[in-house]
Amino acid sequence: KNEVEQSPQNLTAQEGEFITINCSYSVGISALHWLQQHPGGGIVSLFMLSSGKKKHGRLIATINIQEKHSSLHITASHPRDSAVYICAVLYGGSQGNLIFGKGTKLSVKP
Amino acid sequence: NAGVTQTPKFRILKIGQSMTLQCTQDMNHNYMYWYRQDPGMGLKLIYYSVGAGITDKGEVPNGYNVSRSTTEDFPLRLELAAPSQTSVYFCASSYPGRGPNEKLFFGSGTQLSVL
Numbered sequence: 001k002n003e004v005e006q007s008p009q010n011l012t013a014q015e016g017e018f019i020t021i022n023c024s025y026s027v028g029i030s031a032l033h034w035l036q037q038h039p040g041g042g043i044v045s046l047f048m049l050s051s052g053k054k055k056h057g058r059l060i061a062t063i064n065i066q067e068k069h070s071s072l073h074i075t076a077s078h079p080r081d082s083a084v085y086i087c088a089v090l091y092g093g094s095q096g097n098l099i100f101g102k103g104t105k106l107s108v109k110p
Numbered sequence: 111n112a113g114v115t116q117t118p119k120f121r122i123l124k125i126g127q128s129m130t131l132q133c134t135q136d137m138n139h140n141y142m143y144w145y146r147q148d149p150g151m152g153l154k155l156i157y158y159s160v161g162a163g164i165t166d167k168g169e170v171p172n173g174y175n176v177s178r179s180t181t182e183d184f185p186l187r188l189e190l191a192a193p194s195q196t197s198v199y200f201c202a203s204s205y206p207g208r209g210p211n212e213k214l215f216f217g218s219g220t221q222l223s224v225l
Contacts, residue, residue, distance in 0.1 A: 004152070033214060041221075043200060045213035086152070096143075096168055100152035 004101040006087050012107045019074035021104045023087030026068065034061050034072050035086040037103065043086070046072070077108045112136050116201045116217025123191040123224045131186040131220050133201030139215070141204045142184040143168075144176065146197040147219075153200065159184055191224045198222070 007022045023032070034046040047054050047061040049070075054061050058077075063070040074081055084103040091097050114135045123129055135142065140161045145153040155168030159178040173195055175187040184203075188195060201217040 031212075035214070041198065041219050043202075043214075043216040043219075045215065048213050088153070096155060096158045096166055098155065100154070102150065102152045 004087055004089055004099050006085075006101040006104050008104060009102070010105045010107075012109065013077050015078055015108055015110050017077050017108075019077050019081070019106065019108075021072045021085050021087075021106070023070045023072070023089075023101060024068060025087075025089045025099075027089075027091050029065075029068075029089045029091045031090040032063055032070050033086075033088040033090070033098070034070075035088065037084040037086060039083065046085075074106075079108045079110050082107050114201055114203055114215050114217040116199075116220060118220060119218065120221050121223070123188075123222065125191060125193065125224060127191050128187070128189050129191070131188070131199055131201070131222075133184045133186065133217055134182050135184075135203040135215070136182065137203060137205070137215065138181060139203035139205045140181070141206060142178065143202045143204075143214075144174070144184070144186045145200045145202065146170065147200060148197050156186065156199075188222075193224050196222060196224045 003026050005024045031050045033048050037043045049063050058075045060073040084105050086103045087101040088098050117132045143158040144156040147153050154170045156174050157176040159165045162178050162181050165176050178184050199220045202214045204214050206212050
């Protein structure tokens with residue numbers, strides 16, 4: 001069964017802390033997405049990556065294809081980073097083959 | 111830029127009623143998707159389309175129908191609504207192979223309750 005596992009499920013941090021959210025998957029993939037779901041429900045795509053590392057502002061995403069693992073890092077976390085972070089993997093070459101993790105709920109306290 | 115526009119935001123249906131969730135995008139994306147999100151679960155694909163006139167089933171298509179007559183529009187039809195269709199529905203679009211547009215762009219979601 002193709003699965004995407006995220007850890008931790010819930011994370012509470014103090015403002016300014018360095019945050020790491022992990023995503024592991026069980027099949028060969030062609031790409032991996034990191035998404036952010038705001039408390040109001042809206043979903044925003046943060047990154048799509050197939051190798052290496054991408055950075056945008058305080059967010060960094062890395063992927064290790066051989067180890068079937070990706071991480072999302074947030075530097076200098078802020079209360080506005082509080083959201084659910086979702087990992088999704090694309091396998092099999094078809095855009096319909098996108099499997100989503102259940103998400104990591106992050107709460108950053110001031 | 112409007113992006114992906116999805117309507118309505120909320121709807122309550124009675125068992126057996128039908129409705130259409132509307133989705134339109136103005137980014138000329140070829141791929142469009144309908145997902146549902148149940149509490150504590152990951153998003154699941156209902157249907158997707160790779161271009162006008164072409165649609166395909168996702169993981170959970172039963173009870174739903176779609177059409178794609180134009181690049182911009184991808185409505186989702188619920189026939190004979192059932193309580194199991196109570197969920198939050200998201201429309202999304204993308205353009206694989208086109209740099210920043212490879213990412214998924216989501217509508218704001220529709221919270222549907224079937225009572």
